Amino acid sequence: MESLHQHPFVPEPAIRRLPWYLACVQRLRAQGVEYVSSTAISNQLNVDASQIAKDLSYLNIKGKTRIGYEVAELESGLNDFLGFHQCHYAVMMGVGSLGRALMADSGLSRYGLDIVAGFDVNPDVVGTEIGGIPVYDISELKERRAALGAEIAIIAVPVEKVAEVADMCVDAGIKALWNFTPFHIKTSPEITIQNTSIYAHLAVMYNRMEQR
């Protein structure tokens, strides 16, 4: 992945908070607000003002005394840092219920993710298009990957196939796996793995509801 400048190192908990700040300033800009203090952001979120100031200082964004942050500048600084304004190409591995749903979610493109192809083994879906995105046989991944420009693979195959599909992706030149399955992928350390186990989140939510 090319970038115009090297990003500063930011700890993961801070990175996870940055989209909250972005959501907050997008809302303020829509309301016509020009400047915002970390205290005002703090009042809208559940985060200390000093933590907000520290998180933003990683991005070299600093507020002005008594004025605060310029909303438009803060919004574009956050979008730039978070990579939501860049285009990242991805392939969808597994075009079942969840895979199909993610391909149809145009919201992802607003956050810089462009799904350019789906791959599956099911002859009923191979050769079709979902939301204008073609679905190919999974055996074609390696020959098509580079031409598609995809460095990210979204994994939404059945649990028993995840290990094999992850290996195929790495072999085809994929650099990052966005894993939506509950299976814990083991691969080489140079591959980025992001687990978004929505079913694990469900389990945590059910458990908390029972504890109350």
Added chain:
Amino acid sequence: MESLHQHPFVPEPAIRRLPWYLACVQRLRAQGVEYVSSTAISNQLNVDASQIAKDLSYLNIKGKTRIGYEVAELESGLNDFLGFHQCHYAVMMGVGSLGRALMADSGLSRYGLDIVAGFDVNPDVVGTEIGGIPVYDISELKERRAALGAEIAIIAVPVEKVAEVADMCVDAGIKALWNFTPFHIKTSPEITIQNTSIYAHLAVMYNRMEQR
């Protein structure tokens, strides 16, 4: 929410690992394996065998010396504890791209979540059905919530509407909010909030890719 027995307290990091073990034992059962050791599970996942044994002991599941865990028993114990075999009714707040995708994802019902209605303000979708699930005007939430039996609201509305919609849900008697937006919801402490900010995960993944 009623349950036949009080669940033991399990720390959240352990709860998050349990679905990995479940995915692993489901795969083993499909392969006809009857017994598995924590060492064998450890070899498939990136988790220490001693951690696995500790996590499972919270559920009062103990392996037998030299034999290990009975696969079928482990699978049903995990499913029971995780609540994936119970039926939890939910409403979808916001039937845009992501909301529509989640309503169409039949995979959620396999994990105990049954979306029984959608709510939106858009006259083009109100009155329609998505995957057989009716969509109502958001103003009808309070009068319909109890009859629907829904205690969970999935939030997928635009960022600037999240705070207002969360308040409406709580006012209508919702007990848990599953928040898919990047907005950080503040509400009363007796409401369970589960954030699944898939866009924040994207940001973390982009950032890690750049750092390599």
